[in-house]
Amino acid sequence: MKTELSAAIIAAALALPAMAEARQITITTDLQSYGGRGAYLAVYVTDAAGAYQGTLYLAGHKSRYFRHLSDWTRAGGSAMDGATGASVGPGRTLTISVDLADALIDAGYEIHVDVAVEDMRDSPSDVVVPLTTVGAGTPVAGRSFVQSLRYDM
Amino acid sequence: MLRRLHSFSGLIAGLLVALIALTGAILSVDPALERAGVSDPAAGSMTVADFAAVVQTRFPEAERVVRKASGQMVVYSFDGDLPRADIVDPVTAEPVADYVPSDFTRWVTDLHRSFLLGEMGRAVSGVGAAIMVLMTVSGAMMVAARMGGWRAFLGRVRGTRRQRWHVQLARFAVAGLLLSAATGAYMSLTSFGFVPDGMDAEPEFPLTVDGGTPMSVTDIAALQTVDLTELRELSFPYATDPTDVYTLTTATGMGYIDQATGETLSWLDNGTARQIYEFVFMLHTGQGLWWLALILGAGVATVPVLAVTGTLVWWARRRGTPRIAGNGGAQVADTVILVGSEGNSTWGFARTLHQELTARGHVVHVAAMNQLAASYKRARRVFVMTATYGDGTAPASAKHFMARMEAMVMEPVPVSVVGFGDRQFPKFCKFAEDVAEAFGAKGWPLLVPFGTIDRQSAQEFARWGEGISAALGEPVVLAHVPVLPQTVTLRLAEREDYGAELQSPAAVLRFVAADGVEPASGLRGVWQRMRGQGLPAFAPGDLVGILPEGSTVPRFYSLASGRKDGMLEICVRKQPGGLCSGALMAMQCGETIECFVQPNPTFRPAHGHGPVILIGAGTGIGPLAGFIRHNDGRRQMHLYFGARDPQSDFLYQPQLLGLLADNRLTRLTTAFSRVASRAYVQDRLREDQVHLRDLIAKGAQIIVCGGRDMGHGVALALDDVLAPMGLSAGKLRAGGRYVEDVY
Numbered sequence: 018m019k020t021e022l023s024a025a026i027i028a029a030a031l032a033l034p035a036m037a038e039a040r041q042i043t044i045t046t047d048l049q050s051y052g053g054r055g056a057y058l059a060v061y062v063t064d065a066a067g068a069y070q071g072t073l074y075l076a077g078h079k080s081r082y083f084r085h086l087s088d089w090t091r092a093g094g095s096a097m098d099g100a101t102g103a104s105v106g107p108g109r110t111l112t113i114s115v116d117l118a119d120a121l122i123d124a125g126y127e128i129h130v131d132v133a134v135e136d137m138r139d140s141p142s143d144v145v146v147p148l149t150t151v152g153a154g155t156p157v158a159g160r161s162f163v164q165s166l167r168y169d170m
Numbered sequence: 171m172l173r174r175l176h177s178f179s180g181l182i183a184g185l186l187v188a189l190i191a192l193t194g195a196i197l198s199v200d201p202a203l204e205r206a207g208v209s210d211p212a213a214g215s216m217t218v219a220d221f222a223a224v225v226q227t228r229f230p231e232a233e234r235v236v237r238k239a240s241g242q243m244v245v246y247s248f249d250g251d252l253p254r255a256d257i258v259d260p261v262t263a264e265p266v267a268d269y270v271p272s273d274f275t276r277w278v279t280d281l282h283r284s285f286l287l288g289e290m291g292r293a294v295s296g297v298g299a300a301i302m303v304l305m306t307v308s309g310a311m312m313v314a315a316r317m318g319g320w321r322a323f324l325g326r327v328r329g330t331r332r333q334r335w336h337v338q339l340a341r342f343a344v345a346g347l348l349l350s351a352a353t354g355a356y357m358s359l360t361s362f363g364f365v366p367d368g369m370d371a372e373p374e375f376p377l378t379v380d381g382g383t384p385m386s387v388t389d390i391a392a393l394q395t396v397d398l399t400e401l402r403e404l405s406f407p408y409a410t411d412p413t414d415v416y417t418l419t420t421a422t423g424m425g426y427i428d429q430a431t432g433e434t435l436s437w438l439d440n441g442t443a444r445q446i447y448e449f450v451f452m453l454h455t456g457q458g459l460w461w462l463a464l465i466l467g468a469g470v471a472t473v474p475v476l477a478v479t480g481t482l483v484w485w486a487r488r489r490g491t492p493r494i495a496g497n498g499g500a501q502v503a504d505t506v507i508l509v510g511s512e513g514n515s516t517w518g519f520a521r522t523l524h525q526e527l528t529a530r531g532h533v534v535h536v537a538a539m540n541q542l543a544a545s546y547k548r549a550r551r552v553f554v555m556t557a558t559y560g561d562g563t564a565p566a567s568a569k570h571f572m573a574r575m576e577a578m579v580m581e582p583v584p585v586s587v588v589g590f591g592d593r594q595f596p597k598f599c600k601f602a603e604d605v606a607e608a609f610g611a612k613g614w615p616l617l618v619p620f621g622t623i624d625r626q627s628a629q630e631f632a633r634w635g636e637g638i639s640a641a642l643g644e645p646v647v648l649a650h651v652p653v654l655p656q657t658v659t660l661r662l663a664e665r666e667d668y669g670a671e672l673q674s675p676a677a678v679l680r681f682v683a684a685d686g687v688e689p690a691s692g693l694r695g696v697w698q699r700m701r702g703q704g705l706p707a708f709a710p711g712d713l714v715g716i717l718p719e720g721s722t723v724p725r726f727y728s729l730a731s732g733r734k735d736g737m738l739e740i741c742v743r744k745q746p747g748g749l750c751s752g753a754l755m756a757m758q759c760g761e762t763i764e765c766f767v768q769p770n771p772t773f774r775p776a777h778g779h780g781p782v783i784l785i786g787a788g789t790g791i792g793p794l795a796g797f798i799r800h801n802d803g804r805r806q807m808h809l810y811f812g813a814r815d816p817q818s819d820f821l822y823q824p825q826l827l828g829l830l831a832d833n834r835l836t837r838l839t840t841a842f843s844r845v846a847s848r849a850y851v852q853d854r855l856r857e858d859q860v861h862l863r864d865l866i867a868k869g870a871q872i873i874v875c876g877g878r879d880m881g882h883g884v885a886l887a888l889d890d891v892l893a894p895m896g897l898s899a900g901k902l903r904a905g906g907r908y909v910e911d912v913y
């Protein structure tokens with residue numbers, strides 16, 4: 018059984034100064050049935066050089082575990098940057114809807130998902146997907162916990 | 171107050187706390203199991219750099235090495251696209267097994283910390299831990315009060331079986347419970363952020379790195395200086411990213427290391443909050459202290475039993491609380507009854523007195539001694555009925571009595587103080603005596619002399635009532651009926667008669683269950699008893715209460731057998747005019763009685779292998795013979811038995827000879843008072859004094875059973891025997907080594 022979690026985010030942090038146009042993107046992250054506790058996830062955007070742009074979603078409440086999302090924290094991510102919610106159980110799906118500036122599409126920007134599970138591995142950048150018009154709708158497999166990530170415009 | 175707090179929280183949260191404790195006990199085994207599979211390298215024999223090198227050789231795509239508190243090493247790596255987690259040998263890094271955290275442990279852990287109910291459950295679990303702290307502290311204070319002070323905390327526990335279980339288990343577990351509960355409560359507070367744990371502090375991530383060619387891991391200076399036993403975690407840099415760093419976490423802090431220079435780029439020592447958190451975490455989970463985990467686990471495993479016995483103790487007390495129907499107002503009553511009770515049994519006696527005096531037209535007010543008013547306007551007499559608690563102190567409902575009495579502004583009226591207690595206790599009715607003295611000091615006259623009631627004896631109470639009757643000049647009849655347990659019907663199966671020639675007939679009577687159900691042992695026995703079939707549970711020395719026809723007051727007889735003997739045996743002598751003994755002596759085999767068993771847990775041989783000196787006269791031999799018959803461990807038992815004539819009332823003669831031959835009885839010494847060489851047991855004790863002192867020096871316990879005069883004589887004789895050792899019957903009694911059942 019898959020449970021849908023959704024969040025609508027006004028991505029103020031991702032609004033470039035020049036932009037006026039924005040579109041809604043839905044990001045769907047399926048987790049593997051890895052047999053363990055709920056996963057902490059950070060969904061965030063970097064530019065082509067890997068520089069942090071902003072957080073789309075943070076799943077998991079306890080700040081003591083955030084350091085296990087190490088790419089995200091090192092890039093400069095913080096729980097203040099975006100929407101937050103509960104950790105996501107094995108086999109479940111996290112669906113996020115965000116308004117993203119058009120300028121972020123086809124410009125080398127990437128979506129990253131860091132995952133960490135208590136008593137299991139830390140998986141920074143478990144999945145990394147470039148934000149492109151052609152890539153929309155195509156699922157991309159993750160390294161450890163993420164079964165697949167897909168974004169639809 | 172303490173008791174109310176303890177029972178209230180126990181009743182509200184008992185189930186909750188029991189579940190937390192039970193799951194905690196299960197988890198307590200884990201650290202030891204994990205530790206058992208680990209062989210740590212000797213401290214100083216291997217550095218993190220050495221180990222990282224062997225890990226990299228064995229796992230080219232290693233991401234992270236974790237050294238768990240048990241010393242177990244886990245390597246996270248990739249095998250191509252396949253993520254792996256391996257438990258590895260702490261020296262060679264050879265994979266030993268896949269690292270798969272146990273589903274069962276995870277489930278029990280979640281049950282333990284959140285009842286599988288998420289954040290809400292975590293909060294409840296934290297409250298449970300706090301309640302456990304509260305109950306442990308209040309419980310320890312109650313035990314101290316019960317035992318007569320903290321110094322006597324570990325003394326011998328007296329009371330019913332469930333009370334003893336409750337106190338003994340609690341004493342065994344108290345330290346572990348307090349530690350587990352307090353650390354658990356602290357962890358819950360940190361989990362909700364009420365107390366800082368410093369776990370989210372991290373060193374500043376370096377803004378610039380060298381970026382040059384990575385060094386071999388063995389050459390990295392920052393890893394060469396750290397002993398492997400200090401390691402918590404080491405994350406390797408991404409192979410493809412020359413700007414990435416090593417992340418090292420040790421027992422003392424965390425930092426980043428440049429892969430090109432081998433230098434530490436930034437480092438953060440653990441703050442105080444984190445050190446405290448990690449220490450408490452170790453104490454609570456036993457991770458890294460497997461032996462402590464086992465000790466704590468054994469401690470908390472008692473909690474479910476404590477919850478059950480505690481509830482039973484509470485229920486027994488609650489059921490014993492009488493409701494006083496038609497209680498008169500304090501300022502209109504001509505008679506005031508003040509009750510000091512710990513276990514509520516004294517209230518029952520107060521109710522009997524209240525009923526009788528009310529029926530005679532008095533307006534009677536009954537209240538707890540703590541509720542003593544400054545004056546009672548219409549009172550013409552005051553009764554104080556009180557138990558004594560622990561080492562001679564006031565029972566729960568009389569704690570504030572002495573202070574309140576000081577504040578009384580009332581003209582003295584005649585007062586009668588009667589103490590309730592158990593002669594086994596060293597300070598028998600001590601508090602009642604203090605109260606009587608205090609009244610005397612304030613110039614209150616006595617209505618009747620100070621009275622005492624031993625072990626809730628309805629007969630003694632009735633006798634005390636006769637004195638009241640005379641003092642008031644009206645017929646007061648105190649027929650006290652305690653709330654009787656359910657009775658069972660027994661059938662007389664066998665009788666042995668003695669003493670007919672002495673005009674003092676006595677008999678050994680053996681009863682079986684009237685329903686004909688053979689008492690089974692084990693679970694079937696429990697099942698039978700739950701359904702009220704067969705014999706109830708009893709052991710030699712317990713009492714059987716028998717209600718003679720035409721009386722509401724049960725008579726108690728000491729039991730000479732246990733349930734496992736398959737019959738209930740008592741020893742009865744016909745008392746002149748005795749209603750119950752007369753009826754029993756007249757019974758024919760096949761006739762039935764209604765009776766119930768009352769535990770008498772203080773009156774039996776103490777556990778252990780020490781010698782036992784049994785002293786009895788007449789029918790007092792009954793329970794003593796039972797103790798000997800049950801002496802399966804063949805400990806030394808010396809019996810001193812007094813009777814009148816060996817030809818006539820040598821009760822149990824053939825059985826005792828058999829028990830001697832069987833080594834259950836070590837020595838039999840008899841004294842007969844109606845033969846040429848007339849002697850009493852007291853005389854035999856004096857003759858044997860060297861031998862007795864020797865036995866006492868070996869830790870012997872003395873058990874006396876018989877008439878009150880005989881009991882008194884034996885105590886005096888033993889005082890003489892023990893004097894050279896600086897001991898007395900009283901001192902042994904205080905230490906629980908001298909118990910008696912006298913009537």
